[in-house]
Amino acid sequence: MSELKKYFQRFGYLSIPDNQNDSFTDVFDAQFESAIILYQKKFGLPVSGKLDSQTISTIMSPRCGVSDTGPKLHATKHFAYFYGRPRWVRGSPMTLTYAFSPSNIIDYISLAGIRAVFQRSFSRWASVIPVNFTEIEDYGSANIKIGFFSGDHGDGEPFDGVLGVLAHAFSPENGRLHLDEAETWAVDFGKEKSKSAVDLESVAMHEIGHILGLAHSSVKEAVMYPSLRPRSKKVDLKLDDVEGVQALYGSNPNFKYSSLLESEYSSNKAIGLHYRPCSCTFSWLLLVFSLLFMIT
Numbered sequence: 001m002s003e004l005k006k007y008f009q010r011f012g013y014l015s016i017p018d019n020q021n022d023s024f025t026d027v028f029d030a031q032f033e034s035a036i037i038l039y040q041k042k043f044g045l046p047v048s049g050k051l052d053s054q055t056i057s058t059i060m061s062p063r064c065g066v067s068d069t070g071p072k073l074h075a076t077k078h079f080a081y082f083y084g085r086p087r088w089v090r091g092s093p094m095t096l097t098y099a100f101s102p103s104n105i106i107d108y109i110s111l112a113g114i115r116a117v118f119q120r121s122f123s124r125w126a127s128v129i130p131v132n133f134t135e136i137e138d139y140g141s142a143n144i145k146i147g148f149f150s151g152d153h154g155d156g157e158p159f160d161g162v163l164g165v166l167a168h169a170f171s172p173e174n175g176r177l178h179l180d181e182a183e184t185w186a187v188d189f190g191k192e193k194s195k196s197a198v199d200l201e202s203v204a205m206h207e208i209g210h211i212l213g214l215a216h217s218s219v220k221e222a223v224m225y226p227s228l229r230p231r232s233k234k235v236d237l238k239l240d241d242v243e244g245v246q247a248l249y250g251s252n253p254n255f256k257y258s259s260l261l262e263s264e265y266s267s268n269k270a271i272g273l274h275y276r277p278c279s280c281t282f283s284w285l286l287l288v289f290s291l292l293f294m295i296t
């Protein structure tokens with residue numbers, strides 16, 4: 001119970017009561033119940049206030065390391081922003097540069113492969129807002145700094161090894177985008193057979209959203225939803241993501257809502273088929289369950 005309370009604290013749902021000397025008790029108290037309710041609302045789950053199976057399996061899903069609520073985060077039923085609604089401020093149209101860390105990089109995917117993943121991801125975001133993204137060589141001077149890091153890497157947000165937290169990024173205009181080096185990153189599930197493989201492009205899409213100023217959405221299909229199952233892909237921006245980011249930067253003059261709505265309709269049908277739980281997902285969840293308790 002105290003481990004779960006720590007998890008809720010880590011992601012912004014629970015604070016330690018003053019009279020408990022920096023630790024949590026194993027008691028299911030009213031505060032814990034309200035944390036569960038907040039969590040269920042944020043993840044679009046049935047709000048029971050109980051640790052039901054759906055809630056537990058969501059907790060066990062690998063996720064982004066960015067906190068969901070924060071002290072005064074403006075939380076709605078859909079997209080959200082960081083406190084103070086920070087955004088990049090430049091002339092319009094805006095150009096932001098990005099670079100890959102020359103030392104913190106993985107070698108089992110080629111640099112060309114990694115660059116292509118990020119190029120596609122940045123251009124999906126650029127197609128909806130008047131912002132251009134350009135890759136440059138010089139990591140030190142780039143607006144957006146991308147790298148693979150392991151464990152404690154000096155920014156106060158240590159990574160936790162395989163699954164659990166996959167990546168994190170900071171709000172504008174910080175620009176740091178960090179991926180957990182310990183994951184089995186994949187660009188092609190046909191080639192990468194590991195059961196715990198994580199799709200690099202889906203995580204890139206999500207973390208770029210943070211870089212631009214979006215916090216976590218409670219819309220399950222949105223790119224900005226906090227968790228992602230291993231061996232699953234979610235790379236297309238949904239209406240919720242687009243509305244969120246356009247409220248910060250305005251619309252790209254070439255962007256058309258109609259094309260988005262069409263793709264939304266077809267992908268929703270695909271999601272409907274995809275979301276039926278199967279025994280393989282369940283055994284996988286058990287695996288993550290045991291991993292999570294090994295690492296905490």
Ligand SMILES: [Zn+2]
Pocket residue numbers: 064065066206210216226
């Ligand atoms: Zn996130």
Ligand SMILES: [Zn+2]
Pocket residue numbers: 149153155157168178
């Ligand atoms: Zn980091």
